[in-house]
Amino acid sequence: MKKALVKEFRKILGAERCLDTPEDLYAYSHDCYARGKPELVLIPRSTKEVSAVLRLAHREKVPVTPRGGGSSLCGATTPIKGGIVLATNQMNRILEVSQEDRLAILEPGVVTLKLHQAVEALGLFYPPDPASYAMSLMGGNVATNAGGPRCLKYGVTRDYLLGLEVVLADGEVLQTGSRAVKDVTGYDLTRLFCGSEGTLGVITRITVRLIPKPETKRTILTSLATVEEASCMVSRIIGAGILPTTLEFMDQAYIRTVEELMHLGLPLEAGAMLLIEVDGFQEAVERQARVVEQFCREQGALDVAVARTQQESDQLWRGRRTGTVALMRAAKLMISHDATVPASKIPELVAHTHQVAREAGLKVVIIGHAGDGNMHPIFLLDPSRQGEMERFDKASRELFRFTVEKGGTLSGEHGIGLEKNPYLHLQVNGIGMRTMRAIKSALDPQGILNPGKFV
């Protein structure tokens, strides 16, 4: 990047928020998945600054890769064409929480957990809870349409957006949506930007819908003989009119690997475990928990445990929460997919994943959000082994193909980024790609926003 141009950016943001030392470029070059090489890191504090930066970048045709918490698992925020990394974390104010209108207005740098805390203090609830919620930023959540375990019952980020303020590629500021829950005026631009992974504009303000905070919850952990039985349990529970908050699935390979590492006393003979949470009013929760427990017993569950206190609940979550941490510590490299299929296809996906991994000589364990078919096959890899990564790539391709064939999707919640870009065509056909390209070129004719992703 030319020195004169850097100077212009520095004029907009000041030296402290315009960084170009090799160290700064190194630190902002990557996410979990991939490393790129930016030429400049800019940290704006207002919409006005973002707008000024984009106007200049547009004029000079400089790539701009927006960045939130940088917790992406798929290279969504990796700058692969140089240019600018635009970090939004210092735009971190919650501007309004309205109890009457049940909404919050915030800047993109607000940490998801901080939003949870702020609204829950007022008896309100913002459900999306991606695993990284303690540090992920709301701007990133919107840009990737983040999900999480609670989304079975409550839906994903998309379902809570009322409106956005977005700075477009040329620096113009677009307002979408309104403060109203019902809003059918014009195209639904809000949802167009949600999940666009920074390729269409930079989100600078977010209006989210809030719901009343559930009074209480119950956690139930059960183990079943086979994946099919677990799957059957899931449809029985939902069929009985119970929509659990969370329905976490763990397969036998996961149970056995975690047990070997941690000795938690998990049932080695179980084909699958289900962690079920129901929430709502006290009486309703009691009744739902009773029904779920009864179903488990009728299904011939190997065991059933119901937690009544937070402490007991934490205990039941241990195998799931600390288990993944233990895997991360044990594996040289852990890559988690998020292929998602219709709930009825879970047994097929689990069986096929293991078969593909076996044939490729790879180690895989599977957890997932069973209620919505969002599975996480976790590959435990050793890149130093001859040909391991090539075999992993081949196995991934086959799994993506299978997922799409079964009516599912490449990504349930992690996003496309660099990781799944090569597979986009499996799901989006020629007309789909053409439509996406038309949108992209209308909003970002120079192609400066997060280039190399999507289209």
Added chain:
Amino acid sequence: MLPHDQVIKEAAKCSGCGFCLSVCPIYQALGVETLASRGRMDTVRGMLLGELKLSPRMEEILSTCLLCQACEASCPPGAAAHKVILEARHRAVKEKGLPWVKRLAFRRLLKDRKALARALSLVRGIQGSPYHKKLPELRHLPTLFSALAGGRALPPMARKPLRERFPELVTPAPGVNLRGRVGFFSGCYSEFVETAMGDAAIRLLAREGFQVFFPREQVCCGAPALYSGDLEDTLEIALLNAGAFSKLELDSVLVICATCGSGLMEGYSIVAQHLKGKDKALVEGLSQKVQDISAFLSARGLKERLCLPEPMKVTYHDPCHHVRGQNIRGEPRELLLSVGNLSLTEMAEPARCCGGGGSFSLNKPELSVEIGKWKVQDILSTGAQAVVTSCPGCILQIREVAQREGAAFRVLHLAELLELATPQSCMQDSPEQIRSECS
């Protein structure tokens, strides 16, 4: 300081997930990834692998770390970031040398209690003078000189160092059942600045039936040199301290400072790898004997039931070097909860760093105070009359920031709190009487 392979292995554990950013105080204060947990780990690894140089920015990255280890506690793969930083700082010292202030302090004063006492009496002289208010605070002596630029308040120096207030061997009063022999490691702060916490600890131990050896040859624990990456001086200091305690056949060597404890335990076990034969055995021997007073006492239980003269609501702050450095969390609370008339209210994040970080508070005064304010706010929210903790560094930091913020709570060392409480059986006796019996 640490074997290259081991450090690279630790650094390689970082998967870049960024969970640490949710707890890194520097990230929360500055909002710049380069200077915070994940970016620091990443760039430092880059330097250790030769991809980045020891540039001025890299030096800033290295110095803008409190070594609070919060990132490690939140790290799914469990990368020991502090070891990586320590090694990088060590390489920086090897490449560029120490700043002259640190060089003077580490080379001369840390190893020589008399020189340190002389330097401090000089400081005391200045304190008494009208220039007093212009001077910054003082903790470890090495920071004295850099402190001249820090602009922070100065706590009053003790008129009489701790060592002049006790004999080398303090024995329990006649009739008290003998429960063991312990060594006492005073640390610079309670030795020269606030002797009250050392006073309280020694008396408490004697009252509880322990013979307390307070060898005069001991010097600074060396943590300031160690955490600056100065291996050479840390080694010399470690040998002096190991020599001071080696011949006494003690059950334990007790510390009342979380940082001294971590320095003596983990730090000495690291530097001992650079020694051989008898010296190595000596330093490792001391390292294995060291224990924090709260861990020591809670494992054995207090003999007498203590009771505060009046009801008091307190909250407890976990020093980084306790909760993460030594895995001490329950022990001080157990001791507190055994005291009558005391109610313990937990603050929101008791294990969050207070922002002191030893010489960090002097090198980065504004940042340190900003982080300190969150702690003071957390304490205020509990409505406690006093915050109790186990590290003089935290005490100094919290007290100073509280003063700036106009907060009225007291800041006490755990030993001082236990001193305020008296054995229930001697409630009628005045505290002075009990004290004189014991010392």
